Amino acid sequence: MPLLFVADPLEGFKTHKDTSFAMMREAARRGHALLACEARDLHWQRGGRVTARARAITLTGRAGAGVTDWFQAAPAAPVELATLDAVLMRSDPPFDSEYFYATHLLEQAEREGARVFNRPRALRDHPEKLAILEFPQWIGxxxxxxxxxxxxxxxxxxxxxxxxxxxxxxxxxxxxxxxxxxxxxxxxxxxxxxxxxxxxxxxxLPEIVQGDKRILLIAGRPVPFALARIPQGSEIRGNMAVGGKGVAQPLSVRDREIAEHLGPVLAARGLLLVGLDVIGDCVTEINVTSPTGFQEITQQTGHDVARDWMDALAAALAG
CATH class of the missing domain: 3.30.1490.20 (ATP-grasp fold, A domain)
Structure with a gap:
């Protein structure tokens, strides 16, 4: 059962915290064959179907900070997306023109029979910052x-x-x-x-000092722990990319209210995995392109988020 990850270059993965890597590891554990490409490797020619120049990869079992030999790859070869069990769109933002064009290619692949997660149209319809304005009761x-x-x-x-x-x-x-x-x-x-x-x-929102919480929704249901990304020093941003400290914590009552309202709505639109950013009582972003936080939550709480995600993917493919 081959799965194709459309992601950023594998050579740049930080396997000690990368969510796409956690997904790959769980998929491989369940016996799935793994392929990987970048969005620039998507291809559609007149009279043909959407293809990707993809590499078949195997995991070496090595992972951690600084590890670069975590995978072995075969030479890239064209593969029709409709022949695969699933295509996982995991390219990081920015959501620029090239990302936009990639969603159109992936939507054509859907018309040909491919199963794409998150759905390309849903990615286009939910720009990560603008999407919150649809839900004014939950934002500042x-x-x-x-x-x-x-x-x-x-x-x-x-x-x-x-x-x-x-x-x-x-x-x-x-x-x-x-x-x-x-x-x-x-x-x-x-x-x-x-x-x-x-x-x-x-x-x-002064509550940022307690953290910018990432709440993960998988198939519309919240993971029971959020990752609070807490600003350090004089920094106002809690993002891990700028040195925020990630602390996993159980969802609050308000977190659950938000998740239980937005989760089913977003799942029904084809968003299998969503990351809600919440400061205090307010949603600040709805992340749909490549939500992260799997490994930090699992490492700190023992709750296997990648297993939840893979269960949801399997159910979606069987449905």
């Missing part, structure tokens, strides 16, 4: 705009705000502007490029 004050005047008005109302680009990941390009408004104009110009680029602005 939020503005999406190109207008510098709108941003100044939002700051005047809320006084302490966060600004961020719509296509960032890992905490990239996030700024806080406090009540004094220091550098608001300069930050706005940097992010919106004189009105050419859309910016998200949110009221600052």
């Amino acid at each position: 004050p939020t503005l999406v705009t190109r207008s510098a005047d709108d941003i100044r008005a939002f700051h005047a109302e809320h006084r302490d705000i966060i600004l961020k680009p719509l296509d960032g990941m890992g905490g990239m390009g996030i700024f806080r502007v406090g009540p004094d408004g220091l550098n608001l104009g300069s930050i706005t110009e940097t992010l919106n490029r004189d009105g050419a680029q859309t910016v998200m602005v949110q009221r600052y």
Whole structure:
């Protein structure tokens, strides 16, 4: 039963914390053959079906910080996506034009019979920052705009705000502007490029000091533990990519309320795996491209998240 992972270069995987690696390891444990490619390896030619130049890989059993020989790979060869048991789209953001085109190729593969997770149309329909605005009862004050005047008005109302680009990941390009408004104009110009680029602005949530929680939804159901990513030192961002400390903790009552409301809605749209980012009582992002946190939660709690994911994938393929 071959599975194709469309992911970032394998050579760059940090196997001690990479979620795609945890997925591969669990799939291999259950006897699945593994293939891997990058989004740039997708191919569609007139009269043919969508293919990928993919490498068949085997896991060596070695993993950990600094380990690079965790897999062995055969030479890349073309494979039709519709002939595989499943295609797992795990490319990291940014959600740029090339990512957008890749979802169209994957959607064509679906029409040919491929099973793609998360579904390509659902990936397109849920840009990770914008998607929260569909659920206003679960989010804090939020503005999406190109207008510098709108941003100044939002700051005047809320006084302490966060600004961020719509296509960032890992905490990239996030700024806080406090009540004094220091550098608001300069930050706005940097992010919106004189009105050419859309910016998200949110009221600052002081609960960030307790962590930016990642709640994982698998087939619409929450994993019972969240990964609270806690800012360190003077940093306002809890993202692991910028040095945040990951602490697994049981879901709170509010976490469960959020998850149980959003989970079935998102699952019904073809999103098998979702990562909700929650600060305090508010959802701040809905991550659908390549949600992470499997290994940290499993290592700290013993709850095998990759097993949950593989169970859900097997059920989806059988359904």
